[in-house]
Amino acid sequence: MTIYNLYIFDRNCSCLYYKEWTRQKEAGIPREEEFKLMYGMIFSLKSLISRLSIISAKEGLVGYTASNYKLHYFETPTGFKFVMNTDTSVGNVQDVLRHIYARIFVEYVVRNPVARPGEHVDSELFAAKLDDYIQDLSFK
Amino acid sequence: MSRQGRPQDTRKVSGELFSLTYGALVAQLVRDYEKDEEVNQQLDKMGYNIGVRLIEDFFARSQQGRCHDFAQAADVLTKVGFKMFLGVVPTVANWSAKGDEFSLILDQNPLVDFVELPETHQGLLYSNIICGVIRGALEMVQLEVKVWFVQDQLRGSDSTEIRVKFLKKLEDAVPAGED
Amino acid sequence: MSVTTVQAETSQCLFEFLHMEIVSQLQQEAGPDKKGEVQQRLESLGHRVGESLVERTSRDHPRFKNELDAVVFMCKQFWVTAFNKNIDNLKTNHQDTYVLHDNAFRLLQHLSEGNQYREEAQTYLSFACGLLTGALSNVGIKCQVTAEVTKMPACTFQVKVLL
Numbered sequence: 124m125t126i127y128n129l130y131i132f133d134r135n136c137s138c139l140y141y142k143e144w145t146r147q148k149e150a151g152i153p154r155e156e157e158f159k160l161m162y163g164m165i166f167s168l169k170s171l172i173s174r175l176s177i178i179s180a181k182e183g184l185v186g187y188t189a190s191n192y193k194l195h196y197f198e199t200p201t202g203f204k205f206v207m208n209t210d211t212s213v214g215n216v217q218d219v220l221r222h223i224y225a226r227i228f229v230e231y232v233v234r235n236p237v238a239r240p241g242e243h244v245d246s247e248l249f250a251a252k253l254d255d256y257i258q259d260l261s262f263k
Numbered sequence: 264m265s266r267q268g269r270p271q272d273t274r275k276v277s278g279e280l281f282s283l284t285y286g287a288l289v290a291q292l293v294r295d296y297e298k299d300e301e302v303n304q305q306l307d308k309m310g311y312n313i314g315v316r317l318i319e320d321f322f323a324r325s326q327q328g329r330c331h332d333f334a335q336a337a338d339v340l341t342k343v344g345f346k347m348f349l350g351v352v353p354t355v356a357n358w359s360a361k362g363d364e365f366s367l368i369l370d371q372n373p374l375v376d377f378v379e380l381p382e383t384h385q386g387l388l389y390s391n392i393i394c395g396v397i398r399g400a401l402e403m404v405q406l407e408v409k410v411w412f413v414q415d416q417l418r419g420s421d422s423t424e425i426r427v428k429f430l431k432k433l434e435d436a437v438p439a440g441e442d
Numbered sequence: 443m444s445v446t447t448v449q450a451e452t453s454q455c456l457f458e459f460l461h462m463e464i465v466s467q468l469q470q471e472a473g474p475d476k477k478g479e480v481q482q483r484l485e486s487l488g489h490r491v492g493e494s495l496v497e498r499t500s501r502d503h504p505r506f507k508n509e510l511d512a513v514v515f516m517c518k519q520f521w522v523t524a525f526n527k528n529i530d531n532l533k534t535n536h537q538d539t540y541v542l543h544d545n546a547f548r549l550l551q552h553l554s555e556g557n558q559y560r561e562e563a564q565t566y567l568s569f570a571c572g573l574l575t576g577a578l579s580n581v582g583i584k585c586q587v588t589a590e591v592t593k594m595p596a597c598t599f600q601v602k603v604l605l
Contacts, residue, residue: 162438166437200404248552248553248555279495280495280524313462317459
């Protein structure tokens with residue numbers, strides 16, 4: 124599987140972390156704008172999904188598939204949002220995103236005494252652990 | 264309270280650093296502040312900051328999703344949350360008619376093993392940190408609540424009772440331009 | 443993971459969050475550039491806790507034969523009760539100094555595995571220094587403990603016995 128990039132947002136619209144591993148095309152707008160666009164798009168999609176839902180569904184957005192990439196979405200009950208773009212061969216990666224949250228984000232950001240809630244993630248250990256995990260996955 | 268004849272409780276042994284540290288903290292705060300009420304407030308504030316992070320650890324360890332209503336939140340809080348971190352399951356009781364308030368009754372409070380309140384500090388809510396933790400944790404799942412002690416066994420009451428009142432549901436921040 | 447290990451881990455986690463908040467409050471109260479003061483307060487707190495914790499931990503343990511016996515106990519049973527792991531290495535000059543190596547100190551594990559946060563890390567060693575001085579003083583060994591980060595998350599605690 125090829126993993127392109129990952130965004131982590133908190134429930135206050137802030138992008139706490141962004142990392143890309145492969146990217147062929149830039150969005151053509153400054154990073155900050157791109158984060159806002161991504162967050163806004165997710166927000167709208169979630170809203171549309173719940174309004175247009177045919178059956179009452181517990182879960183909302185899981186992701187979408189475009190012709191040449193797939194977007195995967197995972198949200199914690201506390202409003203942390205994990206958005207990952209991959210190639211179209213990738214199936215359901217809820218467990219991957221959940222692992223990133225539970226085993227990497229919580230371990231090295233939430234449990235990091237120096238990292239404060241709401242701040243951008245600067246921990247090198249977090250970045251390294253995430254990288255290791257993603258590299259590992261990419262070879263499967 | 265005699266603890267003889269009970270099999271070695273591993274939780275008690277492994278949780279001792281936490282409860283002893285908490286005890287030392289309370290003792291220090293009592294020395295630092297003049298009034299019991301100030302200590303209570305400080306404990307609540309610290310609890311809030313802890314709760315805000317603890318809830319993430321909770322979701323990382325358990326498979327819980329979002330709660331649909333306040334009653335479910337009470338259930339998860341006691342049967343999963345309290346159980347996970349303090350090893351006890353408080354009873355949920357005394358629901359208000361509107362369903363917006365309930366009590367947590369604790370038969371056992373792991374924070375207070377071996378603790379006795381001195382005569383001069385009867386106004387101290389030794390375990391007030393719990394109230395702050397609940398408040399902080401629930402705020403992260405968008406429930407604004409008021410949490411307070413109704414009764415405390417340490418102060419001579421029959422049971423330890425914490426009251427939780429639902430104030431309002433917090434909405435997600437709306438991104439600019441999405442109204 | 444066994445049930446007891448899970449319980450031990452969540453208790454450890456609770457302690458870490460409490461400790462984190464205590465440090466944060468002390469830092470806020472002391473203000474900027476008052477690291478020494480914060481560390482001292484943490485050490486005093488740790489000292490009181492160490493005194494009580496050693497009592498509970500050594501309840502069923504026979505009397506310590508000598509100083510080394512007591513220090514070894516701190517490295518094993520005491521450290522395990524506190525941090526769910528033991529000290530990885532103990533060195534002594536057989537006079538008045540012991541050096542305890544923890545290769546993965548619990549309070550540093552979520553910080554870094556390199557050079558980041560090295561400066562901030564020092565404050566997270568103070569409480570444990572106090573634990574040791576408190577515990578040892580309660581078994582009759584008066585000492586001074588200084589800690590140093592070697593390579594995150596490893597650190598050493600140097601115990602100097604006072605006469």
